[in-house]
Amino acid sequence: MLRIVKTFPGVLANDHVDFDLRMGEIHALLGENGAGKSTLMNVLAGLYRPESGTILINGKPVSLHSPNDAIKAGIGMVHQHFMLVPSLTVTENILLGLDKPVFRLRLNEYHRIMGELGERYGLRVDPRAKIWQLSVGEQQRVEILKMLYRGVQVLIMDEPTAVLAPTEIESLFETLRAMVAQGKSIIFISHKLQEVMAIANRVTVMRKGKVTASGIPTVETDREALACQMVGREVLFRLDKKPCDPGDVVLSVEEVHAENDKGLPALRGVSLHVRSGEIVGLAGVAGNGQRELADVITGLRPSANGQVLLNGETVSNKTPLFGIRRGLAHIPEDRTHVGSSPNLSVTDNVIMKKYRQAPISHGILLDMAAATEFAKELKEAYDIIVPDVETPVRLLSGGNLQRVILAREISGQPAFMVAMQPTRGLDVGAIEGVHRLLLAQRSAGAAILLVSEELEELLSLSDRVYVIYEGRIMGEIRDGSIETIGLMMTGTTLDEIKKQAETRQER
Amino acid sequence: MTELASAPPAGKRRLPYKVMIEPRLKEPPRWYPPLVSFGAILVALILGGVVISLAGGDPIRSYLHIARASFGNSGVISDTLVKATPLILVGLACAVAFRMRLWNIGAEGQFFMGALGASTVVLVPLLPAEASPWLFIPTMMAAGMLFGAFWGFIPGFLKARFNVNEIITTLMLNYIAVAFVNFFIFAVWSEGGFQMSPMFPRTAWLPRLTDYARQVPFFGGLTTHLGMLLGLIAAVVVWFILYRSRWGYEIRLIGDNPKAARYAGLNISRNIVLVMMFSGALAGLAGMSEITGVVHRLQGAISPGYGFTGIIIAWLAKLNPFAVVLVSVLFGALILAGREIQPSGVPKMIQGIILVCLIASDFFLRYQVRLVRQGVEV
Numbered sequence: 031m032l033r034i035v036k037t038f039p040g041v042l043a044n045d046h047v048d049f050d051l052r053m054g055e056i057h058a059l060l061g062e063n064g065a066g067k068s069t070l071m072n073v074l075a076g077l078y079r080p081e082s083g084t085i086l087i088n089g090k091p092v093s094l095h096s097p098n099d100a101i102k103a104g105i106g107m108v109h110q111h112f113m114l115v116p117s118l119t120v121t122e123n124i125l126l127g128l129d130k131p132v133f134r135l136r137l138n139e140y141h142r143i144m145g146e147l148g149e150r151y152g153l154r155v156d157p158r159a160k161i162w163q164l165s166v167g168e169q170q171r172v173e174i175l176k177m178l179y180r181g182v183q184v185l186i187m188d189e190p191t192a193v194l195a196p197t198e199i200e201s202l203f204e205t206l207r208a209m210v211a212q213g214k215s216i217i218f219i220s221h222k223l224q225e226v227m228a229i230a231n232r233v234t235v236m237r238k239g240k241v242t243a244s245g246i247p248t249v250e251t252d253r254e255a256l257a258c259q260m261v262g263r264e265v266l267f268r269l270d271k272k273p274c275d276p277g278d279v280v281l282s283v284e285e286v287h288a289e290n291d292k293g294l295p296a297l298r299g300v301s302l303h304v305r306s307g308e309i310v311g312l313a314g315v316a317g318n319g320q321r322e323l324a325d326v327i328t329g330l331r332p333s334a335n336g337q338v339l340l341n342g343e344t345v346s347n348k349t350p351l352f353g354i355r356r357g358l359a360h361i362p363e364d365r366t367h368v369g370s371s372p373n374l375s376v377t378d379n380v381i382m383k384k385y386r387q388a389p390i391s392h393g394i395l396l397d398m399a400a401a402t403e404f405a406k407e408l409k410e411a412y413d414i415i416v417p418d419v420e421t422p423v424r425l426l427s428g429g430n431l432q433r434v435i436l437a438r439e440i441s442g443q444p445a446f447m448v449a450m451q452p453t454r455g456l457d458v459g460a461i462e463g464v465h466r467l468l469l470a471q472r473s474a475g476a477a478i479l480l481v482s483e484e485l486e487e488l489l490s491l492s493d494r495v496y497v498i499y500e501g502r503i504m505g506e507i508r509d510g511s512i513e514t515i516g517l518m519m520t521g522t523t524l525d526e527i528k529k530q531a532e533t534r535q536e537r
Numbered sequence: 538m539t540e541l542a543s544a545p546p547a548g549k550r551r552l553p554y555k556v557m558i559e560p561r562l563k564e565p566p567r568w569y570p571p572l573v574s575f576g577a578i579l580v581a582l583i584l585g586g587v588v589i590s591l592a593g594g595d596p597i598r599s600y601l602h603i604a605r606a607s608f609g610n611s612g613v614i615s616d617t618l619v620k621a622t623p624l625i626l627v628g629l630a631c632a633v634a635f636r637m638r639l640w641n642i643g644a645e646g647q648f649f650m651g652a653l654g655a656s657t658v659v660l661v662p663l664l665p666a667e668a669s670p671w672l673f674i675p676t677m678m679a680a681g682m683l684f685g686a687f688w689g690f691i692p693g694f695l696k697a698r699f700n701v702n703e704i705i706t707t708l709m710l711n712y713i714a715v716a717f718v719n720f721f722i723f724a725v726w727s728e729g730g731f732q733m734s735p736m737f738p739r740t741a742w743l744p745r746l747t748d749y750a751r752q753v754p755f756f757g758g759l760t761t762h763l764g765m766l767l768g769l770i771a772a773v774v775v776w777f778i779l780y781r782s783r784w785g786y787e788i789r790l791i792g793d794n795p796k797a798a799r800y801a802g803l804n805i806s807r808n809i810v811l812v813m814m815f816s817g818a819l820a821g822l823a824g825m826s827e828i829t830g831v832v833h834r835l836q837g838a839i840s841p842g843y844g845f846t847g848i849i850i851a852w853l854a855k856l857n858p859f860a861v862v863l864v865s866v867l868f869g870a871l872i873l874a875g876r877e878i879q880p881s882g883v884p885k886m887i888q889g890i891i892l893v894c895l896i897a898s899d900f901f902l903r904y905q906v907r908l909v910r911q912g913v914e915v
Contacts, residue, residue: 330799357630362800371794378786382801389784398781 034083045239051184052401056206056216057245057379058230060223060260062315062483066217066239070187074217077102107186108178110193112169116162118302120144120155124176126456148175151208152201164231166292167198174205185209186217191225192317202332203229221260222314223253223520229238235259257516260486272471274493277306279445280477281327286346288322296322298501299336304477309468311480311492313515316407319501320481321363324448327479328360331351340446354383359444361435361480363451365428369435376416377405379423412437429460434468446477453487465491485512486528498523554908570855571903577898581586581891588886599883606877607870608718615746615759621832621862621869622761623648623840624718625768626823628854628861629775634816636779636856637792639809643692643707643822645844646714647685651821654684656835659737660726666738673741677825685821686814689712693813697806703813711844715837722835731914733836743830760764764826769862771819788812794904841872853895 036044043066051057058065072078074085074173076094084091087103097107114123121140134468144157153171161169169191187206191199202531206216206229220226226233227248227367235243235256242259243251282303296319302311314320325331327338329350338346345353362368370379381401384390389400405419413431416426423431430454439447450470453461469493472478482488488495489510497504497518505524517527565736571637586596607617627644634641655677658664664676664810719732726734746759791798791805797803803891823843832839850868868888 328800349802349804350800351804354802360800365797368796368800369795371790371797374789375794378789381786382797383788385783387787394783396781396783396786 034070034073034085034415035072035081036066036078042239044073046083046243047236047239047241049234049241049367050245051215051217052232053183053215053232054210054213056210056218056229057217058220058233059228059236060220060233060256060362060501061236062221062260064213065236065260067236068188070186070236071107071217072221073184074100074105076105079106080329101177101180101182104181104183105186106180106182106184108170108173108188108190109178110188112173114161114169117160119158119160120164120172121157123161123172124179128180136395143174144179147178151178151212152205153178166193167202170194170202171205178209182214183526184215184217186219188219189221190218191220191222199225202514221520223256223260227253227258237261244430250252253520253522254513254517257520258513260400261508261512261519262517271490272473274472276308276493279303279473280306280341281479282339283323283336284339286323286326286333286338287335288319288326288331288333290319290322296501297326297333300338300498300501300503300505302479302496304479306445306477307475308493309472309478309480309491311488312479312498313485313488313495313519314483314498315519316483318498320498321450321502323448323498324360324363324481325447327353328358331488357442357445359439359442359447361432361439361447361449363454364430365435366424370423370431373422374415375405376409376419376421376423376434377401378443380405380408382438394453408434408437408441412467429456429463430461432456432464436464440467440471443474444471444476446479447471448479448481450481451483452480453482453484457488461487485515489515539786554764556906556908558904558906565902573898573901574895577894578891581887581894584894585883585887585890587833588890589883601883603874603887606874611755612758613873615761617866617869617873618761618765620872621838621865622764622768622830622866623823623843624846624850624868625827625862626764626771627822627843628850628865629768629771629823629858630816630819630823631847631851631857631862632856633775633779633788633819634812635851637788637808637812638795639693639696639812639816640693641689641707641816642704642848643688643710643714643815643844644816644823644847645840645842646707646711647688647817647820647874648824648827648840649711649714649718650688650817651681651824652835652839653714653721653815653824654680654682654821655829656721656726656734656737657684657740660734660835662894666740668740670740670742670744674743674829677741677829678767679824681825682818683821685824686818687894688821689813689815689817690810693810694705696813697809711805718790719837722837725854726835728834734834737829737833742833742869743826745830760831762826762830764830767826768821768865771822773859775819779858784808820847836848849892853892895912 034044034047034194035051037398047066047070047317049070059071061067069078073080074094076097076099079095085094086092092103094103094105100106115126118126121144122138122316124144125140139526141157148157148171150157154177155171155175161172164172170193174185185212190202194202200226206218210216217232221439232245232247233251233256234241234242234245237260243256251252284301286297286300287295288297300319300323302310312320312323322331326333326346329345329348329352333346336346337344340353340356340358343356345356345358366372371382381390381404384404385396385401390397390404402419408414410414414433414437415430422435436452452464452468456464465487468478468480480488480492489512495507495515497507499513499519499521504518504522514524514527541705541764565704582600588601589596589599606613627648630644630647633640657665657671657675658680664673688710691710692701692703695701695706696703722732722734728735745762746756749856779788787798787803787808790801791803795805824839827839830837846868850861850864854864871884871888
């Protein structure tokens with residue numbers, strides 16, 4: 031792939047990217063979320079058309095207009111979200127969309143073929159089983175089988191380990207090695223350094239749509255170097271921030287364990303604390319337990335073990351209302367599906383947590399005049415740009431919707447606030463506004479836990495940063511060393527880093 | 538953006554315009570939705586007219602006949618309102634439940650239970666026949682609503698507690714309710730071997746306009762009963778609850794986005810049970826009003842599917858309580874006119890066409906249609 035350029039409205043996702051793949055190798059594509067890895071691979075799989083650039087296969091230029099073109103050219107992709115029909119069997123799913131068999135299914139014969147194909151690559155899965163009966167790992171095997179049956183030579187795996195349990199990861203790696211041994215090539219998209227070092231022959235690192243390291247053999251590099259190339263080393267833009275003056279501990283999380291929506295452990299003993307008047311950052315690659323932690327704190331998710339204390343009172347394993355009543359504010363990750371009610375008006379949305387109290391309600395009655403008045407005040411104070419407060423919020427832009435949510439949460443004068451990705455998807459002006467509001471809250475003495483994947487944002491806003499990886503806290507950073515955070519985000523604990531540094535010095 | 542007119546292959550003659558259909562990004566002005574609904578009804582009447590003339594009838598005369606048969610004089614207007622009364626109440630029952638996206642298909646069963654509940658007051662008897670109407674009517678209302686609410690509580694509880702699909706349970710409970718009523722009219726309260734209870738005492742009848750004919754001669758023969766007033770009051774109450782009370786706010790929030798509701802600390806399970814009970818109570822009140830205002834005894838054929846028509850009415854009214862009243866009157870008129878013209882057929886067809894047109898007209902609220910000159914890029 032040469033000089034690939036792909037833009038989305040307002041985003042340069044791939045900026046003249048070069049990428050090469052040799053036969054019989056596992057080539058890892060490493061980068062943070064939003065670095066452009068998946069975009070690049072979707073171009074290769076025929077899902078996106080690049081604005082410019084060429085794709086050469088065995089030296090010949092090809093143009094890929096659809097996934098079918100890509101498969102004909104021998105390129106197949108296994109997406110993060112599987113594309114399988116749950117009520118059909120494995121064999122039926124694999125045959126789906128193919129020209130043969132024409133009419134009569136002869137399922138038994140195909141069951142046998144699928145079984146043999148799986149055997150060859152160590153992909154153990156019952157061809158007669160229905161998809162819904164299979165574990166996520168088995169479903170992934172079906173996706174791989176689907177591609178192998180279509181005769182692909184190049185298999186793109188988009189973050190294949192994100193959904194797997196550790197033992198399943200090991201068996202996936204065995205399969206990948208078996209495939210490579212039989213001459214196939216694999217592109218392995220990941221943001222986990224350990225896995226990349228374990229499985230890949232070469233590695234290409236992307237950052238903000240550009241390649242920062244191209245095709246380095248894994249034996250010639252190490253995790254520190256890769257982490258550096260992945261998170262970059264940019265000058266932090268400093269915000270106008272007063273020195274931190276922390277007070278008492280407002281929130282403390284003690285040894286919390288919890289499961290994710292799939293019933294897998296997502297938090298494995300998380301402990302942290304936030305004091306009043308400070309912003310504490312939680313860094314980590316998405317899906318390492320941040321959302322589950324926020325859910326446990328706000329009472330939306332039960333914790334299996336451990337507890338969360340707000341001003342000394344247990345708030346975990348209570349109802350969400352319990353926390354709200356005690357000044358717990360929450361800016362959820364998902365603005366449209368959790369944080370707001372799309373078809374209700376701005377007024378209805380800002381009173382979401384206030385409608386139980388005067389002056390919005392008197393007993394069982396709602397005072398709509400007072401509610402409208404309140405909404406108008408917030409509209410002025412928080413620069414919500416909307417013709418009138420009766421407009422349904424689904425018509426608001428992302429930045430405006432976020433201001434509605436912030437206005438609602440901040441106007442409650444919270445003692446503690448969890449802010450999840452508060453600036454994701456917003457433009458520069460809106461981001462600045464959100465930052466200013468968060469800092470104002472900090473000055474007002476609120477305790478804030480800021481969860482973000484934007485390391486620069488996290489470091490410039492936070493007074494301390496915890497790093498979370500696979501449901502564990504890797505350590506706490508006060509000096510804002512981005513390299514250390516990068517390493518911790520990929521699974522090295524702070525203690526290990528210190529030890530390595532010591533041994534290096536001794537040498 | 539969707540292109541409706543598929544562009545013909547290059548070289549062939551092209552139409553000078555193409556139709557562009559794009560999703561609406563802004564809320565249409567306030568007058569727009571009623572105008573679209575009105576247009577849809579007009580289109581439906583034209584289509585119905587075409588069918589009538591194809592069948593060899595004169596559409597204009599047929600329509601005039603329908604209009605006369607349902608709105609022609611005070612007598613038939615009153616009859617229309619009698620038909621509309623139970624429809625208003627079940628329509629409201631459905632609208633309340635649907636507002637929270639609870640698919641209560643069981644208004645029919647709750648209607649029957651309400652009728653049964655009201656009957657117990659007379660037939661058990663809970664009150665002696667000579668009791669004052671001032672005592673009878675409130676007691677029967679309470680009993681009807683209580684029975685209906687209980688019939689709504691069962692699916693509500695099952696959904697809140699065990700996540701049982703309420704569509705299935707409410708639908709099935711309809712049959713149980715009918716069979717339950719049948720048991721009582723066949724076995725317990727049957728009068729002289731007929732499958733109906735004895736006539737209720739006059740004190741247990743809802744007062745009708747004709748009962749006041751002595752004071753106001755104009756009311757003579759008008760059968761509109763107190764239930765109509767109850768329906769109107771119920772519409773106001775439902776509107777008030779939905780838009781001016783804390784509970785109504787919770788209903789609207791849960792209906793629009795349950796995740797946001799949970800995030801805002803609402804108790805969704807409790808609301809499921811309460812809303813199903815409220816919905817059941819309204820349908821039960823409809824059953825009570827029908828047997829104490831019209832039938833005056835408990836019998837099998839008290840509902841020609843009011844509970845199911847209520848579902849349609851709720852949707853056509855876009856779940857707006859006041860629109861429910863208007864749509865119910867329209868449906869009452871069509872039911873009445875149906876009897877005038879022919880037992881079935883034309884009025885039912887018109888009902889169907891209006892329904893389809895109104896539902897289809899929703900498209901114009903969500904999308905805007907524009908004509909674009911060929912070759913002009915937008």
